[in-house]
Amino acid sequence: MTPVSLGLRVGLAAVLVVSLFVILTAAALERAFRDSAEHAARERLQAQLYLLIAAADVGPRGELTLPERLGEARFNVSESGLYAAVHDARGRPLWVSPSARGFDVPFPVDQPAADTRFDRLDGPTPLHVLRMMVSWEASGTTVPLRFVVMEDLGPYQEQIREYRQSLFTWLGAMGVLLVAVLAGTLRWGLAPLRRVAREIKAIETGEQDGLRRAYPRELRPLTENLNALLGQERAQQQRYRDGLGDLAHSLKTPLAVLRGLLDEPALPPSWRRGADEQVQRMDDIVAYQLQRAATAGRRALTAPVDVGLVIERVLASLAKVYRGRPIEVIRDLQPELRLRMAEGDLMECVGNLLDNAFKWADGRVRVVARVQAGGLRLVVEDDGPGIEAARREAILARGVRLDEHTPGHGIGMAMVRDIVDAYGGRLGIEDSPLGGVRMVIELPLM
Template sequence: MTPNHSPPPQTKRVQSLRFRMLVGSLMWIVVSVAVAGWALQQLFVQHASQQFRNEMDLHLNQLTGAFSVEDDEPVLVVPLSDPRLDQPLSGLYWQVDVVDASGQIKQAGVLRSRSLWDQVLPAGPEREDGKRDTLYSYDSPTLETLDVLSRRIQLTDEDEAHQNWRLMVAADQGLLNEPLAHFTTMLSVALGALALGMGVASIALIAGGLRPLARLRQKLALVRKGTASQLEGEFPSEVQPLVDEFNAVLTTNTEIVQRARTQAGNLAHAIKTPLSILENAAHNDSGALGALVSEQVAIARRQIDYHLARARAAAAMQASGLHTPVEPVVAAMVRTMQRLYMERKLDIHAQVSPPDLSFKGEEQDLHEMLGNLIDNACKWATTQVRIQARADGQCVVFLVEDDGPGLSAEESIAAFKRGVRLDSQTPGSGLGLHIVAEMAELYQGSIQAERSELGGLKMALRLPGVV
């Protein structure tokens, strides 16, 4: 017989607190570092671009100050200071054009830097806002992409009233882009290392912050196993109130169970006393009335034992910290049965593996269940009874086998019904196996009747264990 236990409803697995905290912190680190990197890169671009423009303004101002016309020929009074202007295709250039009053080129490149070699800078658009300087870009097939800053000036001459000139300074955009690319690379490496360090620090902080919860889980496991009755140890101030409340619940629960067991025991004692009186009186009466009273007293005693066992099992399932070593109980049962069936010379063999195996419940209940199974096996055995107890996951499995006649499939089912006796010639009330099944069900366990390798019956009792 296997009790019908419906499995608990499967609830959706919730992500762990550690996982959520870690994901949240890592997302914040990534976003913060990305925003900081973008802001720093933009600031550097603005700074480098402004510095690049200021450098071009400086060169154009130097060119303007050094430019002059002598004997109707444009000349530079002094050479410009930057040595790159004398290096061919260095990326920094200047040029002077002759233009008319409307800005149209009359003669391009009347003067130009040695760095231009044989190249000529094209004229750009004229400004319409009245300012004299114009900045534009020029894609040269030989000089790459240039930023050109031009200025139109007029010089007073004794022979002619005005002469228009366009002065130009050009710089390769690579002079700006290369430092920007280098800075971006270095910034990415630095921020990546920073993000990695912050991530490792977050993992360490989260692991350290949640460590008290791991300790709390270990303490709860000790309570569940029965090796501790309270949660012991020091915890952080955020967790300590929870520990105190849980300990208070454990204390209250233990007191309630103890009172219930005491009341049940008192009630049983109060009832058994008058039953003993009736039983003694019935023994003195050899008539039909005495036999009837004796029979009813025996039934009443069995009912009391049955309901007390149910009450103990129900209370034990509500209590925490209960555990009963299996090996001493099995050994006591074997000694009892060997004395009880001494005249039959039964070979009763028992094995408990591992030796420290424990049942999560009351010792008296384990005596009750094993006692019924082993006594039943001894009644029906021919020569041999075998008892095994072993761990199976978080459960304890008891196998009680005999070499008797065994039971059919229908009899195996009927054997667990209340008051059913498969052989009226064998002593008993028919309540033993039913009590075992009821108590196993209360402990959320099960019992099954199978065919034994010895030829008789094998009872498989599964009960919760202490892991």
């Protein structure tokens, strides 16, 4: 599973935090506005209730009297949205405002004594209700009266809707602005990481040999350690090459001396033959092990090599070596094909395959280099005698040659196999449509 990128991870977290902040803020502000609106509605109804009580009068026999027209105009208009009523202790209506006449208003009557209650009455027409129980003193007697004032919830609900719409619009705009600011801040904050990635890409392509730019304190240990690692790798590789060169020069002289001693006429022919075979074997082993140790192998920071250019250079050299033989070379090379591989390793593989093809071909050699199935497919084939299926695996072993009379050490194909293995590739031997052998190398492009 591919890990989520750092920028996407932080961006999603920022969007989540901003969204949560906007939602919680909207819920808190809407709740506060709703409570404020309800409080204002209660204060308004309470003022109307006090005006109604002030306008009421109770006669000596307990009869309730209210003026025909009240000071609040909406009490006098039918279905105005503001209603009032007065009930006796048993809940029987003593007076109903003109606004409620002809309109079925569900006045609540379940009012405890000495209580003022504000609540909401649901139904076809939702209402805010304020009820108060009053004990009226008249001519030495107490008359219990229930005063009820109600207001239609329509204006209140419309006010809530308008506020909610305005709130969500502004909070949404603020959320988008915050996300944009956070995105810009995130991009600015992650810019050093993008610069590191670009410089590493330049190192991979061979454009530079290390991280050169100055980086923030938090990234400095990473960049300094990476530069140190690159320097150590280059120094170690150079030491390997120098050591291998010194070893080769050190061994050439003793082997040359041994070959000279074998030419002494005093030595018996049987000794000379046996010793010459052992010296030759030692020479082959040294050449093989030196080449094997020099193989760079797969490294992520290796600069890409132009495969077609390497093949053309090898073909140009072989044309001079085999200029006495008319060999037709058929090329099928993909343009701009680059492979992340040490140039020496690629040259060794291509050189060995093409040299064998030129050596055994009757007149035609075909070389193909193309991207196939996500990797490089390199094919070298000829129209020579071919290789028997039973012997194909054997020629990949060190020191094995198809023809002992043909010059060579018998280590070329073994070196090719080791190089291909070092890069995680595959080396195959097949029959060629040209009539000879087809050598196939498949390498990952990395």
